[in-house]
Amino acid sequence: MIEPTQMNMRKTAILSLFLNIATNLHAQYTETINSNRPGQSQGAYAVGTNVIQLETGPYFGNDEHSGLGTDTDLWGIDYQLRYGLLYERLELNLTGSFESQNIFRDFLGVASESSIRNFKTNSIGAKYLIFDPGVSIEPDKPNLYSWKANQKFKWKTLIPAVSIFAGANFAFGDNPYLYEGEGKFSPKAAIITQNNWGRWVLVMNFIADKLTEDFRSYTGIITVTHTLTPSLAIFGEYQAIKSDIYADDIIRAGGAFLYGNDLQVDISGLVNFKDTPSKWQVAAGVSYRFDLHKVDEFLEESNEGNKRRQRSEELNQEMEEGDEGDGYEDDGSN
Numbered sequence: 001m002i003e004p005t006q007m008n009m010r011k012t013a014i015l016s017l018f019l020n021i022a023t024n025l026h027a028q029y030t031e032t033i034n035s036n037r038p039g040q041s042q043g044a045y046a047v048g049t050n051v052i053q054l055e056t057g058p059y060f061g062n063d064e065h066s067g068l069g070t071d072t073d074l075w076g077i078d079y080q081l082r083y084g085l086l087y088e089r090l091e092l093n094l095t096g097s098f099e100s101q102n103i104f105r106d107f108l109g110v111a112s113e114s115s116i117r118n119f120k121t122n123s124i125g126a127k128y129l130i131f132d133p134g135v136s137i138e139p140d141k142p143n144l145y146s147w148k149a150n151q152k153f154k155w156k157t158l159i160p161a162v163s164i165f166a167g168a169n170f171a172f173g174d175n176p177y178l179y180e181g182e183g184k185f186s187p188k189a190a191i192i193t194q195n196n197w198g199r200w201v202l203v204m205n206f207i208a209d210k211l212t213e214d215f216r217s218y219t220g221i222i223t224v225t226h227t228l229t230p231s232l233a234i235f236g237e238y239q240a241i242k243s244d245i246y247a248d249d250i251i252r253a254g255g256a257f258l259y260g261n262d263l264q265v266d267i268s269g270l271v272n273f274k275d276t277p278s279k280w281q282v283a284a285g286v287s288y289r290f291d292l293h294k295v296d297e298f299l300e301e302s303n304e305g306n307k308r309r310q311r312s313e314e315l316n317q318e319m320e321e322g323d324e325g326d327g328y329e330d331d332g333s334n
Helices: 002-023 147-151 303-333
Strands: 051-065 070-084 090-107 110-131 161-170 185-197 200-209 217-229 232-243 248-259 263-272 278-291
Touching: 070 278, 110 185
Parallel strands: none
Antiparallel strands: 051 070, 051 278, 070 090, 090 110, 110 161, 161 185, 185 200, 200 217, 217 232, 232 248, 248 263, 263 278
């Protein structure tokens, strides 16, 4: 009776290990691309040093405002450029969107049509991971003698990774998307949390935007992602926006598919719950990683880091032996 139980415990531990590896979320640099798309939230983890990552895609939709009598067809493209600089925990990013709107107005029986197009948003900033539970919290070792002890809920799994973001919005020229009196430069800050529970990931963003303006904006985003297979994941997202000029509640959902280690494609849609305006959008996108990462920055207190260091050293040794072998063959041919 003891041997089958121990065997089951070992299988459970091995399965958990593979699930954690599949999510690729405990380390900064990961073997597969780690994209913020297709949702609007940022994950807590950076892309890794010397990694350049582009995340972009087109979208189209409609806004209908019952109070203003407008019906707006829109299309655009959003983009995010991410770069891991100096430290595994640090990331610089540029985020924005270009949007075109065709506005049909019927107010008090008077019909009119107009259009605008410009960069709707642009912001640049830095994200830094200030707390990583995978580094700071010692993982529990499997209990080979008690199935119940292994299945017991562990409160420390609720402790998230935490990052902070600081940046600024900017605009150029006569931008029609700026509100009257809005400055072309304003600071932006955010707190980002992330929980990794096997195939489930919970990300929360708490954003304070346009902090020097009279109409500051506060946004909360909750994103839940579920991995169906090593290549396929789905997500659901809730976003709440509050400001003196615009407030909304938005729901998004969609999925992403991974091709190889460096390419991801996605599709998503959104709706809201009011008529000033009511809106819907659909979007598709691609994320691609230019992987220039050479050597992981390992933290001594991280058990996962020690394992990755060992794997990296073994890989580097194999590459060096391969280079030596190539050089010998070249000398022989000459």
